[in-house]
Amino acid sequence: MNNFLKREFLLFFNIPKNIYLPLSIYSIVFVIFIALGLPDDFKFANVFISSFITVFIISESSYKDDFESGAIEQMLFEDKNLISYVLSKLLIQTVFVFFPMLIIGLLFSGLPQNLSLAQFSVSYLACLLTLSPFFNLGSIVSIRKNNSLNALIIIPFLVPFIFLIEGLFISGQWNPNFYFLMAYFVFSIVFINLLVVEVIKIQIR
Amino acid sequence: MKALAIINNLNYKVDEKCIFKKFSLRVNLNEITEIRGRNGSGKTTILKILCREISNNLSISSSQDNSIAYLGHQNALIEELTFKQNFSLNIMNIDKTLAKQMNIFHLRNQKINNLSFGEKRKIALLRIFQSQTKLWIMDEPFSGLDTDSVTTIKEIFFQHIKNKGTILLSNHQETISNSTKVHLEDLGE
Numbered sequence: 001m002n003n004f005l006k007r008e009f010l011l012f013f014n015i016p017k018n019i020y021l022p023l024s025i026y027s028i029v030f031v032i033f034i035a036l037g038l039p040d041d042f043k044f045a046n047v048f049i050s051s052f053i054t055v056f057i058i059s060e061s062s063y064k065d066d067f068e069s070g071a072i073e074q075m076l077f078e079d080k081n082l083i084s085y086v087l088s089k090l091l092i093q094t095v096f097v098f099f100p101m102l103i104i105g106l107l108f109s110g111l112p113q114n115l116s117l118a119q120f121s122v123s124y125l126a127c128l129l130t131l132s133p134f135f136n137l138g139s140i141v142s143i144r145k146n147n148s149l150n151a152l153i154i155i156p157f158l159v160p161f162i163f164l165i166e167g168l169f170i171s172g173q174w175n176p177n178f179y180f181l182m183a184y185f186v187f188s189i190v191f192i193n194l195l196v197v198e199v200i201k202i203q204i205r
Numbered sequence: 206m207k208a209l210a211i212i213n214n215l216n217y218k219v220d221e222k223c224i225f226k227k228f229s230l231r232v233n234l235n236e237i238t239e240i241r242g243r244n245g246s247g248k249t250t251i252l253k254i255l256c257r258e259i260s261n262n263l264s265i266s267s268s269q270d271n272s273i274a275y276l277g278h279q280n281a282l283i284e285e286l287t288f289k290q291n292f293s294l295n296i297m298n299i300d301k302t303l304a305k306q307m308n309i310f311h312l313r314n315q316k317i318n319n320l321s322f323g324e325k326r327k328i329a330l331l332r333i334f335q336s337q338t339k340l341w342i343m344d345e346p347f348s349g350l351d352t353d354s355v356t357t358i359k360e361i362f363f364q365h366i367k368n369k370g371t372i373l374l375s376n377h378q379e380t381i382s383n384s385t386k387v388h389l390e391d392l393g394e
Contacts, residue, residue: 007294015285070279077256077275077342205253 001081004088012096022097023104026054030108044112044169047105048127055128058097059135062089063200067143073204082197090132090193098128114172123168123178126185130161133192140199160184206233209340209371210258217250224250230387237362237372237381242389248375249278249344251389255373256342274336276343280329284318288328291317300335307331307357322349334361341365343374355379 012018033046066072075085102124111120138153161184167177210232217225224247232238232255240248256275282291288309292299304310309327317325326349333341347355359381362372 003296006296010290010294011283014290015283065283068279069283070277070281071283073277073279074275074281077253077260077277078273079260205257 001084001088004081004084005091008088008092012092019096019100022054022058023100025057026050026101027104029053030104034108044109047109047124048165048169051101051105051124051128052131054097054101055131056135058093059132059139062093062136063140064143067140067200067203072200076201076204082200083193086136086193086196086200090129090189093132094125094129098125098132101128112169112172114174115169119174119178120169123181126181127161127165130181130185130188131158133188133196134158137192137196137199140196140203143203206236208232209234209373210255212251212254212258215254217247217254219250230255232371232373233385234371235366235369237366237374237384239381239384239386240373240375240389241377241386242375243377246389248377248389252342252344252373252375259340272338272340274333274338274341276329276333276341276346278344280325281332282317282325282329285316287314287316288320289313291328292332295332297332297335300331303334303361304331306361307354323351323354326350327354330358334365339370341370341372341374343372345376345378346374347376347379 029050030046033042033050038046063072072082072085075082102121105124106117106120111117115123134154134157141153164177164181164184167173168181208231210230212228212230215225215228215230217223217228228251230251240251242248256273259273283294286294289299299310299313301310304313307327307330309324309331312320312324312328317328320328326346330343330346333343346358350358359379362381363383365372
């Protein structure tokens with residue numbers, strides 16, 4: 001795990017586009033929504049639509065470079081732990097991309113009425129960390145087909161998620177939406193990531 | 206001679222095309238095994254199957270350390286990074302002596318996307334040579350290399366065998382003396 005964390009950290013550190021590209025996309029979509037002057041009801045919709053688009057775009061290239069360069073094939077045949085690889089990628093992405101997205105969101109949209117700073121931060125990061133494995137799964141399933149299936153595959157998983165987001169951030173109902181979100185988060189982090197690893201193995205073999 | 210992996214009567218089809226029919230292979234320890242064959246004969250496929258077998262500890266009849274250093278068709282290098290940075294990703298420092306022997310040490314601060322195909326291949330090979338593992342598995346290691354480089358690589362191979370290592374590779378170009386050759390044309394359908 002330690003070696004994979006170092007690898008992912010160095011990849012982000014040495015290739016700045018891995019950080020500034022998703023943050024630029026996020027900011028641009030965000031600014032477009034602000035420029036449209038939408039009513040207050042849409043105040044947090046822009047945060048989540050920008051986040052959806054950004055996570056979707058990041059996921060397109062999450063594994064693509066390593067897949068095309070042969071790095072994943074090498075890891076697989078050298079019997080390295082692919083779960084550690086997948087989780088390290090997610091962790092470093094959280095630090096370098098998701099956390100700055102949270103700060104940008106807070107700076108421009110403030111807090112929802114019924115949520116404290118801690119509640120908003122935890123639930124927003126949980127949202128991103130739930131979404132990311134779903135999009136990554138779509139990306140890796142269709143990696144040999146230029147990711148064209150990515151959006152289609154994850155739609156069924158996203159429907160309940162969208163209702164949770166609406167309940168938590170727009171309607172401001174912490175209970176029970178947050179607990180459902182946590183359940184979805186655990187499902188995504190554990191099960192979907194395991195599925196991602198299995199699909200990687202199938203794609204390589 | 207002890208066997209590292211044994212495949213018996215393997216049948217393998219891809220999209221209804223028969224790649225292997227009753228194919229058998231024995232890979233011995235402490236020697237070079239070359240899998241030779243025409244394009245599309247299944248050299249890469251058999252290497253992948255062997256990797257899986259060895260990783261899963263199937264058909265292993267030896268107590269040797271089973272860790273593998275693998276080099277596929279691709280070099281597994283990040284194009285935007287330098288040679289040195291690529292080695293840092295693998296938590297490795299460049300072995301100066303070996304890199305000089307392969308005539309690539311001077312490229313250490315060059316970005317991979319500025320290098321030639323052969324130079325990239327040599328960098329990828331250096332990672333294998335520095336890996337400290339006994340078993341090296343390589344898919345077409347000589348592709349894109351000039352004659353001098355091929356000679357150097359062969360010397361490193363022979364040194365590895367002297368150090369009780371094992372090499373398994375697919376190859377359709379250079380001939381390696383003192384290696385066990387498996388010709389897929391003769392064994393496939």
